[in-house]
Amino acid sequence: MEQMRQITLNIPPTTKPRVVIVGAGFGGLNAAKNLPDDKFQVVLFDKHNYHTFQPLLYQVASAALQPDAIAGPLRNLFHNTKDFHFRMLRVLSVDPLTNTINTSAGSLQYDYLILSSGAKTNYFGNENMQRFALPLKTIPDALNMRSHLMQIFEWASLNANPALKEHMLNIVLVGAGPTGVEMAGAFSELRRYVLPKDYPVLDFSKMKIYLLEGMDRVLPPMHPKSSARAQRYLEKMGVIIKLNAMVQDYDGETITLKNGEQIKSFFVVWSAGVMGEVLPGIPKEWTERGRILTDPFCRAIGSSNIFAIGDIALMKLEDYPRGHPGVAQPAIQMGKYVAKNLFALHRNETVKPFKYFDKGSLATVGRGKAVADLPGDIHLGGRLAWLIWLFVHVNFLVSFRNKLLVLANWAWNLFTFDKGNRLIIRPYIRKGDEKSKTVFAENQVGS
Amino acid sequence: MEQMRQITLNIPPTTKPRVVIVGAGFGGLNAAKNLPDDKFQVVLFDKHNYHTFQPLLYQVASAALQPDAIAGPLRNLFHNTKDFHFRMLRVLSVDPLTNTINTSAGSLQYDYLILSSGAKTNYFGNENMQRFALPLKTIPDALNMRSHLMQIFEWASLNANPALKEHMLNIVLVGAGPTGVEMAGAFSELRRYVLPKDYPVLDFSKMKIYLLEGMDRVLPPMHPKSSARAQRYLEKMGVIIKLNAMVQDYDGETITLKNGEQIKSFFVVWSAGVMGEVLPGIPKEWTERGRILTDPFCRAIGSSNIFAIGDIALMKLEDYPRGHPGVAQPAIQMGKYVAKNLFALHRNETVKPFKYFDKGSLATVGRGKAVADLPGDIHLGGRLAWLIWLFVHVNFLVSFRNKLLVLANWAWNLFTFDKGNRLIIRPYIRKGDEKSKTVFAENQVGS
Known part of the structure; x- marks a missing residue:
């Protein structure tokens, strides 16, 4: 051998x-x-043997898209080039x-x-965060997140302790950049339109979605107008925003802020740094x-x-x-x-230096709600910004096939208020997560 | 806690x-x-929190469908029933x-x-088979199979030993029931239309697809006419069929038949019994x-x-x-x-005994090629049987959403001769597979 x-x-x-x-x-x-x-x-x-369309990873994580819709097989993209060589x-x-x-x-x-x-x-050296919080950089990350979320609801359905059941539903998103904001919106829509129908035994009015940000506004890289607008949208959708909030520790069940405040949650997403x-x-x-x-x-x-x-x-x-x-x-x-x-x-010929053309920034909060900073100091919100977001993202997806799949998924979601990809097909993985193992292990199914 | x-x-x-x-x-x-x-x-x-449409699992395994297309979230199906309770x-x-x-x-x-x-x-007590061969009963099984297959091709692209490279491409399907026959057809189409474009460095004319069956014909549960027809289709597509072939052992690299014959393959699918x-x-x-x-x-x-x-x-x-x-x-x-x-x-009222209404049997071999046993001793083949197969399967899929997704996928495959779901998103898992670990481990990526 x-x-x-x-x-x-x-x-x-x-x-x-x-x-x-x-x-x-x-x-x-x-x-x-x-x-x-x-x-x-x-x-x-x-x-990997595929390109990941990272801006839409949060949609896989929140069950709106299936993973294949945002991944482009790399070998596919180079069928017509001869002296090109991909190696995984x-x-x-x-x-x-x-x-x-x-x-x-x-x-x-x-x-x-x-x-x-x-x-x-980047966990900034916080080892507990790295152990217990969920990252969102790859498609396996997004699938794990989706499975973990759905598994928590299944477990909560089987739990009789009112206190535990209540905080089992909590979601904490650390970092209010585009990923954090978009996830907060997506989970809030799941809570409103989908989950109550799926889990009649759970009381989703008790489910809290926290968005924590170390800076003094959400979407810090965007214009303050857009930050304010996004914050208004999120608060209207019932997201609890905590600004100037620094995370100190998380033991898999309780997240502790630097100011001493504690929030209980089994689902903490870390998108606070790279x-x-x-x-x-x-x-x-x-x-x-x-x-x-x-x-x-x-x-x-x-x-x-x-x-x-x-x-x-x-x-x-x-x-x-x-x-x-x-x-x-x-x-x-x-x-x-x-x-x-x-x-x-x-050939040692003269070239011009790189010049970045800033096409603007976009972040979507939910159905018909987005914010856009466009060139020329234009700051849009609402339905118009959302349509721009939709157009830009569909257009950027690398292959025609993916565009079709994304459109089919989104059309379905729009018409039905449903998100159809709520399957638990990944094993439950939080590496080294001894505590939640003891809480959940006896009921380890779904993988 | x-x-x-x-x-x-x-x-x-x-x-x-x-x-x-x-x-x-x-x-x-x-x-x-x-x-x-x-x-x-x-x-x-x-x-699981979903129903699996098992007849199409082989399509997920062969990269034609994404997993979400053949899985119906169970809670979705019972949104309008009150005294119904699903528990995972x-x-x-x-x-x-x-x-x-x-x-x-x-x-x-x-x-x-x-x-x-x-x-x-059912491995009939063959422990090595259970350790090394791939089963196909669940969606995680199908995803693992798809990832394993694609990973083998990536590995083969990185191998310089002509002998190893050649047999790395081999596929062995044990059991020529509907699953085995349908997989043989699907892999044969992958070999013909898709893989040569994806892997120009590999010589797919050397790739062999074996279909092993212990009985004296393929599709033993179907009419002999249909068996003969399916066999003809498969042989035309270059599938090597071995009838009356009993498997004795498989060490992860070489499969040994009872008659002493040996076939080398890293990809052995076991669908010979339940x-x-x-x-x-x-x-x-x-x-x-x-x-x-x-x-x-x-x-x-x-x-x-x-x-x-x-x-x-x-x-x-x-x-x-x-x-x-x-x-x-x-x-x-x-x-x-x-x-x-x-x-x-x-209420102790009289009920009639169960009576099975045999609607017939179908198996598809490939594009425009299928066999059908219909009531009234009718045995069809070719394009007509294939259209029946298509109609029946789309119609039986449990939810409207899935039908749409399946249709979109299939339409794409039909028009482009492509199968678009060739992503390696599962870790490579063959439990206890020490041998392939030593062959492949240094290059363990893609998960």
Whole structure:
């Protein structure tokens, strides 16, 4: 057996410059799609075989969409390109001196390297948070969250203790960025339209949805007008918003704030921060707080052929002294920019520096309720903002197939006020969660 | 914590007769839907919160359908019934003397008990088969199978050893009943239309699909004409059929037949047998080979108020000396029958014995290729049989929502020759599979 194993990357030799891309998020995907394969050999690495449309992950988590609707099989996207090579594997390290990237399936020389590995959840060192709270960065995360939520309601149906039953229904969302706000809205709609019909034995008027934010307003990256509007929508929908609220601890059942306040909940979502994870081998001087410092050409400072785009990149400009916002648009635009300029750079031709075109920010709170900051200091709310949100998101989904599925799901949800994907098909997983094990283990079903 | 836990079934007391149904498959679901809740209190137990449309599981496994399309959330189905109570839990045992059913959430008295827990995979004591082969009874099974298949292709792309690479692509399906035949067809279409585009580095002309059957023809329960026709279709599609082939062993890499022949494969599906699993507490005299013997009224012999329907039931009639076929129709008809007759039985009124109306059998092999045995000794093939199959399956899907999703998926597949659900979103699981761990573990990604 052992001698039969000959793991290899199996990338054909080439006379063209070879571009290796690490990560198939918005940045990597757009770089890969826009690099002409007659000029370059393009190699894409990712640990999944699909691209995740992250802005809609919360809809999978809240049972409005099925996972397949927001995932694009990567190999599908490159059926018509010849010198393109996707490999599903783990990238281990890079050696900038020898232009070598090392992976779980072997090493490869590159001419150009594009790092677009994105960001991961940042718990700011809070180990209990990491153990007990639910992250939302991947499709398995979203499926786990959906299953965990539904499982809690099933368990609550089987619990006779009024106190426990009441706080079993509570939801706590930490972080009122777009993800937190959109989840708060989605769960609030579930509570209003769906859950009372599903669980007649539970009293959902007792279910509390908390949205905690460390800053002094929701949607801190957006305009204060939009923040105020979103807050009004959420409060109307019965979401309890706590601003300037810092989380101190969570033991799987009780979350404690820095001011001493305690909230009981078995369902705590952590979307309060992300961090980059720099590939081993990248010199420390090139990085700052887990992100790779780049020049205005998306090139890692100190390197001539390594690029960083999207959340992993930190391009400090006058307009963006702390880098570009960690959303899809900068990643998409950087991906396209790098692809477009690589050929010129390769021939030592002059290229223009990257310029971010801010198309604005959107966040949806619920049916017919959204907020939009548009270029020209325009700040919209209500149905109009929601229609813009709908149009933009359907339009951005990577493949036609997904658009159809999303539309079918949403049309159904709109007409019926239902969310149809309330299946518990993942095992109940909160790693190391001994406490909830003792509460629930005897009734461990549904996986 | 401990004292806070008061697990209870939480079923309201009632003056109406209480019917407890164990299992929400075709039998249990149809019984539950047809029991009037003004005459009975209906309690339904299942370990999942959804009904699985088992005849289409192979389509999830072969990436043609997403799991949500063939699963109906159970609570959804009973929004408009008042004295209906679904509980997600494990049923532990029954005490026929005291009319008590014991579950992971407590015990409950019943007036009538309907056992419809279905069948589980039968490995006939072959422990290695159980360890290494993939079953297909549940949606998690189907998702695991789909992920495992796609993961094998990703791994094969990273393997340089020609011998290993070649046999890594092989698929072995054990059992040529409808599931085996339908999977063989589905995988053969994947091999022809989809995989070569996804994996240009792999040579799919070397990929072999084996269909092994212990009897002397495929689709043994169907008419010999249909068996011959299905075999012809499959062979034309390049499926290697081995009849009278008994499996002896499988070590995770090599499957050995009783005649000594060996086939190498990392992907072996076991659909060669099912068995019932009788609930502890049911007297042994009431059972035969894991099934509950019933009288012609679906009543467990020896009991006046316990019924068994579907795969778990064994009603020996002159026409069906070994019981009814283990497919959806007998379960559905028994479920409706029991529901209809329970009120009469309760009032000691005369009821007619159960009579199975054989609507015929269908199996699809691929695009425009199916076989159908219809009442009146009619045996169809080709496009007509396939249209019947399509109509019947869409029509039987439990909820409107699912019908829409299935249609959207199938329309896409038909027009594009694509199967769009090739995502690896489940961890790679073959329990206790040490050998493939050593082959693949270094590259464990995609989960």
